[in-house]
Amino acid sequence: MPTIRFLSIAATAAVLASPAFAQSPAHQTASTRIASLDAGAAEVVPDVAPGEEIMIACAPIEQRTSDSDVRVVLTIAAAPNDIPPGYKKVLATDEQLGKYGVRVRVPDVPDLPNHTVNLNVYVVNNDQSRACDGGHLRVVNRIPDYRHELKPDHVS
Numbered sequence: 001m002p003t004i005r006f007l008s009i010a011a012t013a014a015v016l017a018s019p020a021f022a023q024s025p026a027h028q029t030a031s032t033r034i035a036s037l038d039a040g041a042a043e044v045v046p047d048v049a050p051g052e053e054i055m056i057a058c059a060p061i062e063q064r065t066s067d068s069d070v071r072v073v074l075t076i077a078a079a080p081n082d083i084p085p086g087y088k089k090v091l092a093t094d095e096q097l098g099k100y101g102v103r104v105r106v107p108d109v110p111d112l113p114n115h116t117v118n119l120n121v122y123v124v125n126n127d128q129s130r131a132c133d134g135g136h137l138r139v140v141n142r143i144p145d146y147r148h149e150l151k152p153d154h155v156s
Contacts, residue, residue, distance in 0.1 A: 045116060045135075049142040050108035057101030058132030060123040068125040070097055072104045074117040077136060085111035106139060113141045 048054060061070060072092040076085060090112065092104040102121065119134035 043136065045138045047138045047140045048106050049140055050106050050112060051142060052106050053103055054106065054119075054137070055101050055103045056119065056121055056132075056134045058121060058134070060130035060132050061097075061102055061121060062100050063130075064123045065125050068123050070095065070102055071122045071124070072102060072134075073120045073122065074107065074112075074137070074139075075120065077116040077118055079116045082115055085115060090117075106137075112139050115139055 056072065064070065072095060074090045074092060076082075076088055087109075090107050090109055092107055094105040094107075096103045116136055116138050119137055121132050121134060123130045123132075
């Protein structure tokens with residue numbers, strides 16, 4: 001399974017050679033360590049909040065035709081101790097296609113935070129359908145910004 005990588009803009013070209021990757025927002029540096037569902041080994045999974053954008057690049061996206069339909073699906077992972085949200089998959093609808101990848105916003109749907117998801121991209125056209133695996137993401141609660149409620153140190 002491909003590894004999700006955090007990238008700077010300068011390193012993007014070097015990483016595009018990998019089979020698939022997902023890039024979380026540049027300001028986002030938190031990650032969660034989870035046990036792999038397959039082998040039990042620990043995997044580092046980036047934390048993302050609903051509304052944040054991620055970028056996914058893989059060969060099926062790069063090799064698509066102009067009439068291809070690109071879909072990004074987040075599938076709830078069956079992680080131990082997670083309470084199921086009542087659905088298994090979420091389609092990311094806010095997508096922007098680029099030459100080498102697709103940028104999507106993490107959906108803001110009820111009960112998605114505090115779940116690990118598998119990130120899959122499907123490229124479908126009349127002749128064939130191809131898919132790529134973007135790895136795992138951990139959806140976390142959005143941290144509210146209370147800076148607007150702060151009072152100045154002194155009032156003149």
